[in-house]
Amino acid sequence: MEITDFDENTVFGVIGVCGINGNLIARLLMDHGFKVQANDMVNEEDCRFKAALKDYPEMKIYYGEIPETFFTSSDYMIIPTALLESKSMLYHKIKKYGIPILTVKDILEIFEPKHPVICITGTNGKTTTTTLLKHIAYHAGLKPCEHNLMGLQGNTADIPPLQSRLNGNINILETGTFGIKGSLEKLAKACKPDVGLITNITPDHLSENSSFLDYARVKGELVELLRNKTLVINNDDPTIESLLKELNYEGNLISFGLDTNSNKTTLKQCFCGKKVQIKEFCGGVGVYECNCGLKYTKPDYLACNINDKHNQFILKTPYNEEYEFKLGIYGIHNIYNAVGAIIIAHETLNISYETIKEAVKSFKGVGGRMEKIGISHNKQIMVDYAHNPAGITSVLKELKNAYGTIVDVITTSSESGIDGDKEILDCAAEHANYIVPASHNAYLCAKHALDNGKYTDKIVLPDSMPEGDKKGTLGATVEQVLVGFNKALELDANLVVCTGEAAFKYKDIIKDNE
Template sequence: MREAKDMTTNDTKKNIDINEDTVFGVIGVCGINGNLISRILMDHGYKVIANDMVNPEDCRFKSALKDYPDMEIYYGGVPESFFEKSDYIVLPMALIESKSMLYQKVKKYNIPILTPEDICDMFMPAHPVICITGTNGKTTTVAMLKNIVYKSGLKPCEHNLDNLQGNAADIPALQSRLKGDLNILETGTFGVTGSLKKLAEPCHPDVGIITNITPDHLDKNERFLDYAMVKGELIELLRGKKLIVNNDDPTIKALLDKLDYVGEVITYGLETNPVSKSTKQCFCGNNAVVDEYIAGVGVYSCKCGIEYQKPDFLAFNINDEHNAFDLKTPDNKIMHFELSVNGLHNIYNATAAIVCALKILQLDYDTIYQGVKEFNGVDGRMQTIGKIADKTIMVDYAHNPAGISTVLAELKNMYDVVVDVITTSSESGIKGDHEILENALKHADYVIPASNNAYDCAKEALDNKIGINQIILPEYLPQGEKIGTLGASKDQVKAGLYTALSLANKNVDLIVLTGEAAYKFEETLKDEIHSFK
């Protein structure tokens, strides 16, 4: 047996002695961290043998391993040869903390144990590292910027974990150490103090993009300004570096001032007609008044002196369909862009991606134009899943008040009669569910509640004579319960769809099912649409 010291504590950096012949044994290759760590080690030229207790056909992320044919994988168990060949073994933290039988066996062999944190210490990310955060628009901005980058011939590091967004736990940090030319990372959190720093700091960000900050991811015990300060953790990590921020959000402006940020700030924004007026809490204790373009952003002012100014990059001459615009640069050049997706929110997302491509990556106009034009959207965002008669059926992941308001406003700009089937259960509790219903009633012609929370809010609204001509209750809502942010069950989503389809005399043009459940049960909805035909 090898003579090796106990390397299972992280009080100090480990003295890891490796060379080109070092063999790493990775436990749990079909899990998130094991999969990523195995690929990182092989990308850096090391030999990996890996294991997972499941059978090959049950390996959740097996497709991510297809480009690693030399990786030796043991499925269904851990043979003795695994321990005999390994110079180091990478164990999931859960097995270390529980001092599992497998952990005990590794200790018996005196094999040094490594953790995900050790792997991050061993390798640095490919640079530049661009971290994107905000309440809304992160996923689309990441995807759009990646589309531009691929058009340029560069290859971002990709986690390639099927059906995972990749914005939580160790994924961004590990993803940034994979093979690639640069990193474009979604760094979102649920607003817990310290969580964004914990997520982004191991990524060693060079550039940050902040899309917006709205009070939508809060539970009943959280304050909006505390949530905003969590977004400020990325700002703190980027002192002396570069930030690209939504100029039209007063909370971002106030946060930069409060944190006394020192570094290069590049601003982007829109010029269009305000659609409503609202207020947002400011750190001064007053409320900033906002003439909104979309929820929470627009032209603003506050008594403390924070007020709207023209951004460095201004999107203007926006067409009626909200899929084409001109962009004025700081040196007064005018660039024209067209999108294959609609919506002012997508013009915000596109502008952020364009600014990063121009200023940070220094890509040429033609490449950026094509990358934006050929971007067809993100699954679950204003995604058409079928058509019945003359009715378009769509799902959208919008699951907070600002998201619902923004999406439905854009859909009303595209369709005459819109039905919104609400499948949400707000992260902010029942207060958030009430706000979601309120915003849906502002924009949709008819609203159908398909989750328990949405149904209770709708019943209360009707009892108070609100939405009497808009709210349509399902005749029967099946059993369901809130699971995390998943509001409706599969049967409840189906009931919502069939209630919407029953509105035969309402000349409906669009049925949109909004919320996480709508997206999760998309395939079920497609089957129902097919059977209805």
């Protein structure tokens, strides 16, 4: 089936327009000039993504019912996968009417992205990099395709490929996975990428049956899709460099890195089987060397002369140019994010450095990333989505630099299991003055550390920890988060930062509880 099989009078019936795929598909079809009527069995006031439909007044939507005319007037029908696979009553009714059913796969095959596609992946920083690059694009008069599904990050499942087929003139897509083999290939291949960026690769989403290098190979699935295309990489990450060597990548490779100081040395797994020694700038990246011959080299783009606040730098380009940038956000990790976005904005989108300078200066960050939510008990209160060791390290290191005395309220339950939770605790202990566990796993790790005489001057346990285990990727219940937060308010500090997905999810409740 091809798009030529349809004409301007073709009517598509979309079931489940208040769901993720139904909403995106209905809008996609409208954006391509087709007639759409839609339905959802929820009431209009309960339609989760109704706001995304406001620009489509011509779309007739039936809430809470499906009239017979819906079937008699639809030439094609799109229904949720669950209803299709279960051969529901609705499915049989559609078949009875003889209406062809289209799947998400059909939609992605029929409609191609109309504009260049940039896919951004990595363990940390991909949301900030993606959002900043979009901000630069908007500032330059471009219109990125947006999924507009309020409350969703939108970096997994069918969202990025469907988003790439919506109205706009550039596609800037965050493509994340849970580290499952084949998952990034499936996601990114459907997006049809022209350009890719890898922010970094650090341990995350590791199960008992997968290693860090297995996880890194999943990120390599995007690399394979970008052979003979453009790939932008963090030059200071030895895992990325080792991965490219392992895959024998060929294409337009552009590297970036930082020139800054470090007094910390860490180790990271190399694909040769040995450990890479890193003079670490930030969460597993820096100047490195491995006995196998893998060795740091100067990148194409280098950020240097970084100020003490970590929000200003000079960017040296491969063309012997130098440009000074000042960011609206701060942090070594955010300089990495910014440089990646700057390179793609200039090299791929042809945006001038002057326009980019204005945009990065006005960018105020992403919700849930070093987000200030108020002041309580003479302390600044902040939430941050950081949920793995590298993310915790990067965030707390910068906050310690900016605020002095800080408390980390840990709401995470690591995707890598209890070993990951222990590593998160270790990272927090290295940079925070106090640690308050606010999840079941964080509490167990903190008690174990205290029982073994570790971090006795840093860990402060809540009087009790409410019951509740991890649900999905959410590491803590709202009750656990509030118990930890209230305990943190008792401590003498300048800043209380609640880290983890639960902190981000419950930030309004935390704010109201101040």
